[in-house]
Amino acid sequence: MAEITALLVKDLRDRTGAGFSDCKKALTETDGDMEAAIDWLRTKGLSAAAKKSGRVAAEGLVGVISAAGRGAMVEVNAETDFVARNETFQGFVAEVAKVALAVGEDIEAIKAAAFPGTSRTVGEELVHLVSTIGENMNIRRARVFNVGQGVVATYVHSAVKPGLGKIGVLAAVEGAGEMATLELLGRQVGMHVAATRPEALDTNEVDPAALERERAVLSEQARASGKPEAIIEKMVEGRIRKYYEEVVLLEQVWVHDGESRVRAVIKKAGAELKGFARFQLGEGIEKAADDFAAEVKKAAGV
Numbered sequence: 001m002a003e004i005t006a007l008l009v010k011d012l013r014d015r016t017g018a019g020f021s022d023c024k025k026a027l028t029e030t031d032g033d034m035e036a037a038i039d040w041l042r043t044k045g046l047s048a049a050a051k052k053s054g055r056v057a058a059e060g061l062v063g064v065i066s067a068a069g070r071g072a073m074v075e076v077n078a079e080t081d082f083v084a085r086n087e088t089f090q091g092f093v094a095e096v097a098k099v100a101l102a103v104g105e106d107i108e109a110i111k112a113a114a115f116p117g118t119s120r121t122v123g124e125e126l127v128h129l130v131s132t133i134g135e136n137m138n139i140r141r142a143r144v145f146n147v148g149q150g151v152v153a154t155y156v157h158s159a160v161k162p163g164l165g166k167i168g169v170l171a172a173v174e175g176a177g178e179m180a181t182l183e184l185l186g187r188q189v190g191m192h193v194a195a196t197r198p199e200a201l202d203t204n205e206v207d208p209a210a211l212e213r214e215r216a217v218l219s220e221q222a223r224a225s226g227k228p229e230a231i232i233e234k235m236v237e238g239r240i241r242k243y244y245e246e247v248v249l250l251e252q253v254w255v256h257d258g259e260s261r262v263r264a265v266i267k268k269a270g271a272e273l274k275g276f277a278r279f280q281l282g283e284g285i286e287k288a289a290d291d292f293a294a295e296v297k298k299a300a301g302v
Contacts (some may be wrong), residue, residue: 011106018131025232025300036144040218049291060137062168064154071152071170072101074110074142075279079135089137090127090164096122105142124156143170143277150174150271153186159195166281169193172241185269188256193278198249201275204250206276214243249276 004027012023012034019171030036060077060086076093076172083089099113099122111123118125122139130137145152152172156165156278169190173182200206218239244251250263250273 058285063093064168065097072144075140093222100142105144145172155190165280168276
């Protein structure tokens with residue numbers, strides 16, 4: 001019997017997109033014959049993943065999970081919203097969040113980690129899932145927070161299941177208070193972030209390029225008033241403060257009472273907000289604008 005080397009298995013994986021264990025089994029079943037192994041995978045429906053990998057995947061789910069002083073969030077994409085209702089897919093996203101909590105937010109590290117309950121890695125399980133469900137999927141991003149004393153609270157807007165939805169938030173809150181109180185505060189911050197979409201935690205974190213663009217636009221608008229340059233400068237600074245109130249979390253008005261600043265709420269609680277992350281499913285992914293007529297022709301076989 002031919003020796004099934006790791007290099008041979010890798011070659012088959014590269015050519016088919018199937019998982020490591022599936023490729024090894026295919027080569028074993030076909031005595032190391034590459035072409036026969038490819039056909040074996042095709043008959044089992046396991047080589048289709050590579051063909052699907054070029055299709056846009058902008059649907060799916062965001063998954064969140066927390067433990068003592070830690071929290072993780074992942075976004076796993078699929079092609080259709082229908083898949084997000086698939087229990088197998090939901091289970092996969094929940095497990096990927098657990099893996100991220102353990103290994104960190106590096107996507108390659110997550111893919112290389114063992115997938116619980118199987119002999120596959122997370123990456124191999126993903127390829128297997130693509131072949132099983134029949135849609136392109138990918139683990140798009142992950143975020144992990146750790147705090148020394150406090151909580152990493154999670155919030156999911158309109159959750160389809162606990163910890164799974166289309167908008168997820170992590171809020172890292174440090175403090176010496178009771179964990180239950182900090183957890184409640186963190187969850188409230190999560191709800192606030194989900195609603196207001198802040199871009200930075202404090203003014204120091206605002207993107208310098210974005211700030212410069214805003215300043216340039218505001219300066220041009222102020223100069224159109226015809227006022228002296230000294231007055232224009234004060235007008236711009238006033239509008240920059242307003243800009244901070246829109247995009248900086250700690251400067252925003254607390255949505256839960258409509259008047260306090262988030263900074264004041266956190267300070268009153270004797271806590272410190274160390275960081276936050278907000279994932280909205282599919283944000284930033286360009287969806288293909290299909291030609292409807294061409295789609296109808298394709299469906300009709302024309």
